[in-house]
Amino acid sequence: MxxxxxxxxxxxxxxxxxxxxxxxxxxxxxxxxxxxxxxxxxxxxxxxxxxxxxxxxxxxxxxxxxxxxxxxxxxxxxxxxxxxxxxxxxxxxxxxxxxxxxxxxxxxxxxxxxxxxxxxxxxxxxxxxxxxxxxxxxxxxxxxxxxxxxxxxxxxxxxxxxxxxxxxxxxxxxxxxxxxxxxxxxxxxxxxxxxxxxxxxRGVRPVMTVAEAWSVGAYRAAVASNFANGWTSYGIRVALVPLLALAVLGAGPGVAGLALAVFAAGNALALTVTGRLSDRFGRRPLVLTGLVVNGLATGALGLSQDVVWFLALSLVAGMGSGTLNPGQQATVADVIGPDRSGGPVLARYQMSADGGQILGPLVAGALAEAAGFGWAFGVSGALMLVAALAWLPVRDTMERPGPHSAPRPA
Incomplete structure (x- = not known):
């Protein structure tokens, strides 16, 4: 042959x-x-x-x-x-x-x-x-x-x-x-x-309103998880991790910086595969997995008593954040679609992360002062799990080819 x-x-x-x-x-x-x-x-x-x-x-x-x-x-x-x-x-x-x-x-x-x-x-x-x-x-x-x-x-x-x-x-x-x-x-x-x-x-493309997008359960869930991720991954991660390293572990800026680098490494490691996986298996399974992993690791981070666990949990939390992000962003893209302009829809989605990034350090910082770092990180981790609950009743937005394609979610 x-x-x-x-x-x-x-x-x-x-x-x-x-x-x-x-x-x-x-x-x-x-x-x-x-x-x-x-x-x-x-x-x-x-x-x-x-x-x-x-x-x-x-x-x-x-x-x-x-x-x-x-x-x-x-x-x-x-x-x-x-x-x-x-x-x-x-x-x-x-x-x-x-x-x-x-x-x-x-x-x-x-x-x-x-x-x-x-x-x-x-x-x-x-x-x-x-x-x-x-x-x-x-x-x-x-x-x-x-x-x-x-x-x-x-x-x-x-x-x-x-x-x-x-x-x-x-x-x-x-x-x-x-x-x-x-x-x-x-x-x-x-x-x-x-x-x-x-x-x-672009001049003739219809505009998707925020009300239209909000009527889709997947968009509401993406906004909720983006807020939670902004709170934990971009807010308290930068503001409280260095303070936790100093106050609880007695470690200096070097360990805090290493923890942030390890988080970024875990994020990058997950991103190398999770984007493809969300295109193959759907957005929802990857987002749910990422929220749960990040939430549990963030909550446990506040209970760390040694540097090894501190760094290990930072790595796992980073992997969780990297797992949820591609599916979450792809969901918003699925909801808008290529034939409509979604400026206000994208703006509200971006605002959710910025709002979490601003509010997270303020609330978690106050909790850390009043009740300790365990409560600050525990509440932040729980917020990720609550966001996961918002995804449970949502139908996946990924288009599946073939005669049995899933209908567009309502």
Whole structure:
């Protein structure tokens, strides 16, 4: 028998070139943000303010994202995803450059707040582009790739920032601005208007309202789990883990930093496979698994009494977060679909994570002071389990080919 030639990888299995452009831009943006994040509080203290005021500069960015998200969704519907992305990244670049030359604490606060406005614009528009361009059969995989790009860039950023420490506190902000200009140039020149034509003319695409999306149980569940994940993975993880390491374990900043790195490693490890799994087995099973794993690990973290368990539970929690994210984001994409504009829908989804990230440290911090770290992490872990309950009655949104395809959930 003649030997059959090896079949090439079919085009339907390849990630569209337009999405690889967005992933590359996300990586560049994340590296820049990682360069700035460790320096910002130190830079704020050069204006003679205390720890609380220096921390407020960090919160100003997140608060601006939260408050401007609804308006950002309306901007996206009016001018389209690509222009909103470009404008948003340019706003962050200009605000970062201005931050480097701030002459007072209040100027610094305003410039960072403006950066938050630009940040939510490009975040929502990037999600909108992925919804529009990613084929339904690989939405989970694309969400995993996009999250991985941000994660890896965020891990490498502080390393690069450390190498630049000798150039002064202003240098990271200027480098971040330059990185953002690189990212916006990549998207502007590589993602052309004709590349978006497959999704339909943005001027005539109907707009999905928040009320329509909210009527779908899967969207309500995604908002709930995104809030819980913002609370735990992005909120108390950064705010309370270092304090837990110091107060309970007697460990220094090195162990706290290692715990955050281990969490990121677990997240990255899970993201390498869970995106594909959510495209194969459905969104709901992966989201439920991730919520339960993250919730149990987070709750147990507050009871840690030695460094080994502390690091092991951080790894497991990171894997849980990486397991739920691709399916959760793919669910929102499934609900909107490629033929509708979903600016306000994406904005509310993003607001849920930002709200959890802001509220989590405040509530959990108060609990830690009043009743101890066990209660703070226990309540945070329980919040993840409550979010899992919201997914139990939900039907999966993944489209299944064939005559027995599951109907669109109501």
């Amino acid at each position: 003649p030997v059959q030639p090896t079949a090439p990888v079919p085009d339907r299995e390849r990630v569209p070139q337009q999405i690889t452009v967005l992933i590359a831009a996300a990586f560049v943006i994340a590296i820049g943000y990682g360069i700035v994040a460790p320096v910002l509080p130190q830079f704020a203290t050069t204006f003679g303010v205390g720890v609380g005021a220096a921390s407020a500069v960090v919160s100003a960015f997140a608060l601006a994202r939260l408050l401007f998200a609804p308006a950002g969704g309306r901007v996206l519907n009016r001018i389209g995803e690509r222009p909103t992305y470009v404008v948003g990244v340019l706003v962050v670049a200009l605000s970062s450059a201005a931050t480097a030359f701030a002459q007072s604490y209040w100027q610094l606060l305003v410039f960072r707040g403006l950066g938050g406005i630009g940040s939510v614009m490009f975040t929502i528009s990037a999600m909108g582009l992925i919804v529009r361009l990613a084929p339904p059969r690989m939405r989970g995989r694309v969400s995993g790739y996009y999250s991985s790009a941000f994660l890896v860039g965020g891990v490498l950023g502080p390393v690069v920032g450390g190498l630049l420490a000798g150039f002064g506190l202003q240098a990271p902000f200027l480098i971040y601005a330059a990185a953002l200009l690189v990212a916006v140039a990549v998207v502007h020149f590589r993602l052309r208007d004709e590349d978006l034509s497959a999704g339909g003319d």
